[in-house]
Amino acid sequence: MKSSFDVVIVGGGLLGCAVAWMLAREGADVLLVERDQVNQHASGQNAGSLHFQLEYRMIEKGIEAAKQAAEAMPLHLEAARLWAGLAEEVGEPLGVVQRGGLMLAENAAQASLLETKAEIERSWGLDVDVLDGNEVRTIAPYLSESVVAASYCPIEGKADTRTAGPTMARAAIRLGATVRTRTAVTDLRRNGSSWSVTLSDRNSGESPRAQTVTAESVILTAGVWTTELGNMLGGYLPTIPLALTMTVTAKTEKFIPHLVQHAGARLSLKQSLDGNVLIGGGWPARLVTHADGTPDFSVRPELLRASVAGNARAATAVVPRVGPLPALRTWVGTTTVTPDQLPLVGPVPGAPGAFVATGGSAFTLGPSFAQVLAELALGRKPGIDLTPYDPSRYERGVGVS
Structure with missing residues (x-):
């Protein structure tokens, strides 16, 4: 070289x-x-979500924190535009599908949060609407009756991380x-x-x-x-390094065209092009550390049973058809956030x-x-x-x- x-x-x-x-x-x-x-x-190692709405971690600490996180919206809007045309420019498929994303609410407080979140996002130019429970089940009949509202963003979707x-x-x-x-x-x-x-x-x-x-x-x-x-x-x-949990189910018929998230729980759910359902959303795993307490990224992080179970509960509560599907694999990926x-x-x-x-x-x-x-x-x-x-x-x- x-x-x-x-x-x-x-x-x-x-x-x-x-x-x-x-x-x-x-x-x-x-x-x-x-x-x-x-x-x-x-x-x-991630699930390939293309989420342009503010994620749960960006809104769970309140509206002021959400407003600060929304300052990254210009990067999100440009990313959405670039993802849409990237495969054609590169000349190979990237598994990009942008059929819309939903962020769900299961109670009135979460629905109110979605309304405020959508106002913030729209002020930055993101196309997002808040639907009531019946409206969202019209476009997403796989959702449970517990869903009382959802924000819908038509440009969200997924890419194939493999x-x-x-x-x-x-x-x-x-x-x-x-x-x-x-x-x-x-x-x-x-x-x-x-x-x-x-x-x-x-x-x-x-x-x-x-x-x-x-x-x-x-x-x-x-x-x-x-x-x-x-x-x-x-x-x-x-x-700040984070170790996060993911689960993939066995293949099944296609029934989830959207990226699904939740306004009150850690959840990211989507179906791959092959039919597997990918379940994640930020449930923690344990980073292995050196003797001085710093993370050892050469060692695979450790799964936490509580995270695997909590992620499954969050998914099956809003998409009941996921419950009977066999889990093929659960793994941990790492990512970084800033203070x-x-x-x-x-x-x-x-x-x-x-x-x-x-x-x-x-x-x-x-x-x-x-x-x-x-x-x-x-x-x-x-x-x-x-x-x-x-x-x-x-x-x-x-x-x-």
Whole structure:
């Protein structure tokens, strides 16, 4: 492998692969490095929800918190637009289906919350309506009688997490990008006007082989490893890692065309193109930690029985047909949020030519994150105002509770 590139991208999930494709499409000489395999971590372990409404975690702490979370709506709206045309641009299917999403209410308080949430979302330009129980069962007859209202967003949907990231990687490679898997970044240093990136390559055998490459820009798309990489750059990039539970059922006839969420419970439910029902929504698992208490991301997180049972109860309460379906597999994926629930997107403080995107609904926002990062690396002004997501807000003390 050669030793000089225009851009080094660290992290081979959907986001990193999408950035590599966008930059290679512009003629940039790109190296994408992934410590394990493309799509192995968060991008390949989540449920593929494309949720543009405010999620449960964004509204459970009250309206003021919801208003702050809504500041990410420009990224959501742009992501919805990009997802709709991405497969045609790339030339391969991504399993994208946008047939609408529902957020459910089972009591009057939750229904009132949906009304307020919808007002906030509409103020940002999101198309969302609140339906009563009878209206929502007209378009979603699979819902139980316990559902008294739902907010409906016609552009929500899903993508296939098994194929989306690898598809973007192949598209980047076809345009000339270099992709190196089983290659970790062990050091990042500014060297004059460029970056010196030290790599540990495990492809040549049991003993890792070190190599140093240079690049004009470095882009961090590494999810739970963001804070660690930020430290290498000398920048403060605070993230909170989460381990979340997912269950997939056996295949059954198609009966859920929508993305289903809940205003009063952790629930994300959808049916795959193959007919399996995917159940998630943010139920926690246990991260394994080192002796000093820091998470050990090399070890698979541990399932919690209470989370598996709670997730199943939430799903069967509103979609009773899920109850009899056999569960094929339950697993844990990891993701990151930030202290103020808004994404980190933009230049890394104190690190010229280094850029980052993570946090929030990272799979949903993958295309809009990627577009912004590509524009920054190419020296262009992004089309979205990044001020609310600026990583330097933490150095200034903003967003720190």
